[in-house]
Amino acid sequence: MDRPPGPSVRLRLTLSYAGFLMVAGFLMLVAGWLFMTRVRHVGLAFDPEYRLAVARSFAPLAAVTMAFLLVFGLVGGWFLAGRMLAPLDRITHATRMAANGSLSHRIRLPGRKDEFREFADVFDTMLARLEAHVAEQRRFAANASHELRTPLAVSKSLLDVARTDPPRDPRELVERLHAVNTRAIDLTEALLLLSRAEQRSFTPERVDLSLMAEEATETLLPLAERHGVTLDTGGDIAPAPGSPALLLQLTTNLVQNAIVHNLPEGGWVRVRTGVRPRTVLLTVENTGERLAPELVATLTEPFRRGTARVHSERGGVGLGLAIVRTIVQAHDGTLTLAPRPEGGLRVTVELPAPPVRTARSPAP
Template sequence: MHRRPGWSVRLQLTLSYAGFLMLAGALLLGAAGLFLLRKGWLRTNEEGAWQQSPGTEIVRGFAPTAAAVMVFLLVFGLLGGWLLAGRMLAPMERITRAARAAAAGSLSHRICLPGRKDEFRELADTFDMMLAQLEAQVAEQQRFAANASHELRTPLAISKALIDVARADPHHDSGELVDRLHAINTRAIDLTEALLLLSRAKQRSFTPEHVDLSLVAEEAAETLHPLAEKHGVTLETSGDIAPMTGSPALLLQLATNLVHNAIVHNLPHQGTVWVHTGVRPRTVVLSVENTGERLTPRVVATLTEPFQRGTERIHTDQAGVGLGLAIVKTITEAHDGTLTLAPRPDGGLRITVELPAAPGG
């Protein structure tokens, strides 16, 4: 935004300080002069006329002194105000330099303003906190972009290699080639759709509607019931009605991802998944637990990062594209909720999503 140049804050503070000092000096000298003037005139004759007394000479002699004092106050006010304003605004100059560095792309710079807490230091600390958050977000976006590029490049590279092999060997089985290309393209489409869904959730581009989270969880469980039977997993649902406001489509995707994750990362045989909804004073809760191998807290802490599939968990052909729990986390944050992951003592994982309840619900 283009702005016309104006006076600096330091100059404005200097003039304000000097003006206030001049005003105080003028009032003080005016009061002293008025006092001397009243003492310099006395009613002495019988006709009631004013007669000048020797005190008037004091008033006349006081005027040049008062003028000299006013000049001194002006010079002193300007000089002192300039120095004091510069000292008071020194922290603001550091904050300005840090802001310019951030605008130029340097997010690693910090103000680290010393001294006790005041308005400037509180502003500097807030600015440092903002820079730290921006730096973390930019680093996360760069890491996500690099991982997404790698994940998308892999199926494209495999498709190109298969096509090159088919061109070099015209007698190669075309049916097998088509099947493999279909599987690779399906994976690439799934990854692209997951990335689009993740972007949509981050932008919160949805209109909140009334949703019963328990019905959403039941729908996700019914949809994935054939997959649970295929993997020999018992799927159990329970809970209370959980009214809230949000995006039905995104919440269904959240529940589906949680249940799918619990099914495919389970015991090889006779595994179990528990889906439960509940209501708390101001929130509704969806929890999904599953049996499985024991997980360390270090592994659990990384599961919501994009393209993290959990190297210590059981891998299957249904491992997905590595964005399932990342999408769950983003959808939860888009609904102002909290996501908690905790390893179960007997093995497996417990995931809890807590979301704001519907007003009056």
């Protein structure tokens, strides 16, 4: 925004300090004059000649005093304003660097806590979060580009092989191209869903997480049967404000992840919902391999699949838990992942409970 130049804050503060000092000095001189001429015990109120002589000598002294106060107020005000605004210069410098793309710079304002230092600390915290978010987005963009390029490269390779080997059975080529194309579509839809959740482009509605859990388990029951996994759903009615579509996607991703990453035989998935005083809970727990806490801490990163970045049907597109984390953040909730001592994973989603509606008293 283009604005015409104006006086600096330091100059305005200096003039304010000097003006205040001049007014205070003038009032002090007036008070002194009234004291000498109006108070009886001073002895001047009843001697007109002596009062006139004092007035003649008082006027030059008052003028010199006011001139001294003016100079002292300007010099002292300029110095004090500079000292007071010094932290603001550091904050402005950091802001300019951030605007130019340098998010690693921090103000780190020294001294005890005051308004400037509190603002500087909040600004440093904002820069740290923004730097982490930008770094995460860059990693995500690089990973997404790599993941989207992979099915295209595979398709090109299959077509090149078919072109150089015309007698080959085209049905195998069609099946493989269909699988690669399906994977690319699934990945694109997952990216779009992730973007939608990040933008919070939804109108909150009252959603029962227990119903979402039942619907997700019913939908994924055939998948669980193919993997030999038993599904167990239960819990309390758990209403939460949010998007029904996104919360259903969240629950589906958690249950599907628990089914796919499970034991080869005899595994189970337990889904529970609960209510706390101010929050509601959705817990998905499954058997499986023992997971290190360091690995669990990275599972919500995009394109992380268990213990490795592999391309397989078991690995999915690598965005399941990343989408879950984004949906939870969009609903102002918390996501907790913890490894089970016996093996497997326990995922807990905690969302704010809807506000309690107070009954209105009947009209008289």
